[in-house]
Amino acid sequence: QVTLRESGPALVKPTQTLTLTCTFSGFSLNTGGMCVSWIRQSPGKALEWLARIDWDDDKYYSTSLKTRLTISKDTSKNQVVLTMTNMDPVDTATYYCARIGAAGSSYYFDYWGQGTLVTVSS
C-alpha cells in the first residue's frame, strides 16, 4: 500500500526558508523509474507543480521558482525534502507530495499525500 505524508511548519515568516518533508511507504526511491514530486495549491487556486526528484537523483524544477527551490531525498528514511527560500505571503498554499507512476512513456501522479497548509505571515 502506497502512502505519502507531508510534514513541516504551518506558519513561516516572510523571507524565511521553508523546509517540507515527504515521508512515504509502499515503494522505494532506490527502484529504477520511481520519482516523487512536490505540488502546491494556493487557496482557491489551481494546482502548481514545483519540483521532481528521480530514483537516480536527477532533479527538475518549475521554471518560475527554480532559483528558490531545492529538492533532495534520503532513501534510507524514505523521505523527500523540499526547501523554498525567501518565503512570501503569496507562497501561502497547501503543499502536496505525490508519487509519479508510469505506463509506458506516460507519467502521472498516482498517489498523493494529504497535503500540508503553509501560511506565510509576520
Add this chain to the structure above:
Amino acid sequence: SYELTQPPSVSVSPGQTASITCSGDKLGDKYVCWYQQKPGQSPVLVIYQDSERPSGIPERFSGSNSGNTATLTISGTQAMDEADYYCQAWDSSTVVFGGGSKLTVL
C-alpha cells in the same frame, strides 16, 4: 512556457453527459491525465495516458486527446461527481496543470 486552458466552470444535469475540455498547442502529441479534487481533499487521478482509467475509477469517466484538445467525459453524471477537475501534461521534463474546471451537477 507551455499552457493548458480549461473552462472555469461546467454545469450538467444529473444523469447527463459532462464534457470538460483542456486545450494546448499540439496537445494531441502529448499524454494527458485528469485529476478530480473535492473540497478539502487531495486530487485523485481519474484518467491517465489520455484515456486509461485507474483501478477503482467508474466506467462513466472517459478521456480523449487529439489535435489541440483533450476532453474528459463523464457519462451519466452523478451528484458525487461534483468537483474540480484538472488536466495535466508534461512539457519536456516539467509538469503543466490546467487552471481547473469546476463541475456543478444541478
